[in-house]
Amino acid sequence: MCFCWFVCVCVCEYVYTDDWDIYSFHINSTVSSRYATTVITSRVANRMDESKEIEFQVRIPKNAFISKFRMFIDGQAYDGVVKSKEAAKQQYTDAVSQGQSAGIVSSVGRTLEEFKTSVNVAAHKKVTFELTYEELLKRKLGKYELQIHARPMQPVKDFKVDVYIHEKAGINIMEVKGGLSTNAMANAITKTHSDTQAWVYFYPTEDQQKTCDHCGEQGMNGDLVIVYDVNRDNSFGDIKKSSGYFVHHFAPSNLARIPKNVAFVIDQSGSMYGRKIQQTRTALIRILNDLAEEDHFGLITFDSSLFHWKRELVQATEENLASAKTFALQIQDRGATDINQAVLEGARMLNANPREGSASILILLTDGDPTSGVTNLEVIQSNVRKAIAGEFPLYCLGFGFDVNFEFLEKMSLQNNGVARRIYEDSDAELQLKGFYEEVATPLLTDVTMVYEGGINLTQTNFSQYYNGSEIVVAGQITDNDIGTFTPQVVAQRNRKVVNIQRVWAYLTVKQLLEKELRLSGPEKESAKKEALELSLKYSFVTPLTSMVVTKPPGESSDVLHKPKEGEAPQTPTSNVRQYGLMPSSLSLPLCYGVYGVVSLKLLHHPNKGQSFFSL
Incomplete structure (x- = not known):
């Protein structure tokens, strides 16, 4: 038996005012054969005697592609259209005659992007927003996990979360966790599952939305997490x-697991001072505790110079691990950043230890741009590609927001690896260890x-x-x-x-x-x-496309775009009141080819x- 994991996150929030009423707030997630489709619908009424501008806002998984957006006003549907960024920008520019209402998809955190758009709603009128996004769920750390974060900032009368999961292989167990799965909410959660299907319904009353462990007068603020595993027989796919x-x-x-050879290349330049270096030391010691005796490993720290624990990879014996932990505790921040020299040395150590029947891994952790030695980014990437020569993957961990993440991402992809941003939060050491666990057991x-x-x-x-x-x-x-x-x-x-x-x-x-x-x-x-x-054919909002949202006559159009990792979020220039939204209820029959x-x-x-x- 094995466990499968995915994360499909939707964060929904708004700032409540007396100007309008969110009278329907729904979440629906449908997961079928590992492909997730989420439709988000929010219905809002302007209760004022004058028109008001209302902003629609939702957070979606970074790996998801928005495929549809629609607004309903007075029975009229207004659809967003996916176009190339240049064509969308031109249409947006041509449409703007007054005001600067803005619509964007912007990076806001570890796993989420924020979708925003706004529309003017006449007095005593209603508007419905509907957003669809799609994501192929990635298996990680052996489990599937559907996480929904709800923070409506106000108790909502018609509040629903509907989750449907279908796995042809069969669902073994299922449980509901998270901050919203508490005793106070127990009778608001209904969960059932058969051999191949599972359903979770979360329908809290207005009173429950104010009295749960993560609730108050502004409503809920917490997570609902559905965890399950699937049956697996002896087949391989x-x-x-x-x-x-x-x-x-x-x-x-x-x-059976394959013994591994892993070289850790750790940035200890001056910019890693304080919390970053402390978190790195803690994570490294935790990782060393997880090495198996048949593994071989090496440690290199660097600033403008290199510092070896050992000059060659050594076996992960109890004695060597104790010595390596002592070395890790003594890592201090100082000096400039010579990434080129450090990564090439890590590659040399792995190439010098070609053990048959083992898997080699090179892991770089840095928080900045190269400032010493070779500093031309393309030259560094070329040097690293030649040194590795396709023999093993390079994983780059970028610490914080000052790091040149695009440089690290390109260098990882060129060498069959991936890049991951490590956020400087209280759990950064857990993020580092969590990433290592993903690659800790090669098969x-x-x-x-x-x-x-x-x-x-x-x-x-x-x-x-x-x-x-x-x-x-x-x-x-x-x-x-x-x-x-x-x-x-x-x-x-x-x-x-x-x-x-x-x-x-x-x-x-x-x-x-x-x-x-x-x-x-x-x-x-x-x-x-x-x-x-x-992207255009399948209507995906990607870094190469944008979605043009055409509003009712007299209002400017919005351009909704998907940024690159680390791109600074844009902020609407109009002074609008905000409210959030929730995925809609969607119940469709399932069938298979x-x-x-x-x-x-x-x-x-x-x-x-x-x-x-x-x-």
């Missing part, structure tokens, strides 16, 4: 096929997904597969002929219709955006063009040292 498309979820869990290396009869595939090569994660590949089936479609995995080791086509489009756009970031020249432009075309469980057997190739997962 499942494939769903529909309308000429397929999606393959590959998450084997009964494989496979050099994974290649092969699909005979498949075309237009998303990413099929993966440097490593970790316990608790999941590999997802989507594509089209040649000539829509399911009979000719055969998958194979090669690796090194010791109620709504599920729209498979949208899963493919989502994955393809995400991967093209990553490709565009790490490339240059004609290849960069080609990836950008393809990502733009798919052809569903197949792929039983894969692990076969060893004696000559090539490879293992094959075969049907």
